[in-house]
Amino acid sequence: MPEARDATPYDALLLLSFGGPEGPDDVVPFLENVTRGRGIPTERLKEVGSHYFLFGGVSPINAQNRALLQALREDFADHGLDLPVYWGNRNWAPYLTDTLREMTADGRRRVLVLTTSAYASYSGCRQYRENLAESLAALEAEGLVPPRIDKLRHYFNHEGFVEPMTEGVLASLADLPDEVRDGAHIAFTTHSIPTAAADTSGPAEDHGDGGAYVRQHLEVARLIADAVTARTGVEHPWQLVYQSRSGAPHIPWLEPDICDHLEERRAAGVPAVVMAPIGFVSDHMEVLYDLDTEATARAAELGLPVRRSATVGADPRFAAAVRDLVVERAAVERGLTVTPCALGALGPSHNVCPAGCCPARNPRPAAAGADSPYA
Structure with a gap:
């Protein structure tokens, strides 16, 4: 820069x-x-x-x-x-x-x-x-x-977004009892969306199974998990999971749900889980209720120790x-050449959303993109 x-x-x-x-x-x-x-x-x-x-x-x-x-x-x-x-x-x-x-x-x-x-x-x-x-x-x-x-x-892959969340996961792991810490799994959570919306997220070339939405979250999860391993010497298994589903039950949404995931982890003998809400910028209602209240209560019923790491806020x-x-x-x-900050393999995102990026079912005019009526 x-x-x-x-x-x-x-x-x-x-x-x-x-x-x-x-x-x-x-x-x-x-x-x-x-x-x-x-x-x-x-x-x-x-x-x-x-x-x-x-x-x-x-x-x-x-x-x-x-x-x-x-x-x-x-x-x-x-x-x-x-x-x-x-x-x-x-x-x-x-x-x-x-x-x-x-x-x-x-x-x-x-x-x-x-x-x-x-x-x-x-x-x-x-x-x-x-x-x-x-x-x-x-x-x-x-x-x-x-x-x-x-x-x-x-x-999503800027150092200033990823690093605070990495430290949040490290703090949550450190807060777990000694006897379960090294075996803890990390559940990286984000807002579930309809699979059709996920498949068409990002520019047209990124469309497909999960689209850019899933691909970008997986990249952030990997970056954090790798950083945690590098700093602790412990490789914690992890998975991207979803929360806060809404809408008609017959419409497919991204899965697994965090509560279902906690049940599966407990049944598999996992000793503890850190819930890392990488899909959210701050601790708003989806974090306070869906994770801190609902998912934490389900974990208590299962006898599964959990911690929830911080968002960047x-x-x-x-x-x-x-x-x-x-x-x-x-x-x-201004026409200058810059080197954008972007961690990982995906590189920096586009500056201008191209036509066909994250399309709506019922298209409406959208500003600040290649198809904007407000140049």
Whole structure:
């Protein structure tokens, strides 16, 4: 990377996330936002929202995004990167359209977007791009001239994303009782998605069995497992497993589920398991409930010792990785040659999502890609 920490031609970074309720009265309206257009009755949404009510109706994701926002601003200031950072959500305040309206009023003309999803998939990338296109169209309908939007590349194999998770696995292993530590297995977890969506994730050339979504997760799991072996001298068996499935039961989703996996490991005589949520940037509801509550309770029933390792959250190394990605993309836009940071065999992801990347069942306009109507 160039020594100069220059963000030109960009004049702002937008942290774009999912959003979550911040009180009991927010839960159903939030879920209505998430499921809009699917015709799900309110009573069913209340059932779905029961996980949130266990935590006082508050999702931790907004507080975690505030922490990341602060970490990014501090890192940029400490390293001389003059770039304001804004925050917008898909499904709850601060809403994406409101944030883009604010950025437009502030005179921002070239904006980079960081999404809180590290991997290629429809829900983790293309859907965010569709939301961006919807918000840009809304601003144009108001007579505004919105900024040009570009999206930072997928960062699943950036050192600043992988290293904090590696240390989290090491800490979880160290926390296990001595007699089970060396025999512990590692269950690398991520959000299950329909197999059809997985198979078409990433650019067209990556489509196939599991697509880029599974391939990228397997690469991160291997990187962490290899690093753990190098630092401990112990080779821990591992597997990529899934969690947080939703949707109709007749539609195939990625498997095995984490709870099923724990049962299988116990039946096979495994003495302990470390659950490593590599598919998630922060400890939001899918981590707190599906792993810390549901999966941990199932492990207790089985008499299986488990630990759950940390996500990257607002780790300073992740903030530094975002700075690196910003400077890298800005240099590319200025026509400079750069050497992107990318661990492992897959190399750096694309800067611009190509046409046909992570397609939707019902195509909609998507910003920040080769097929964007907002050049």
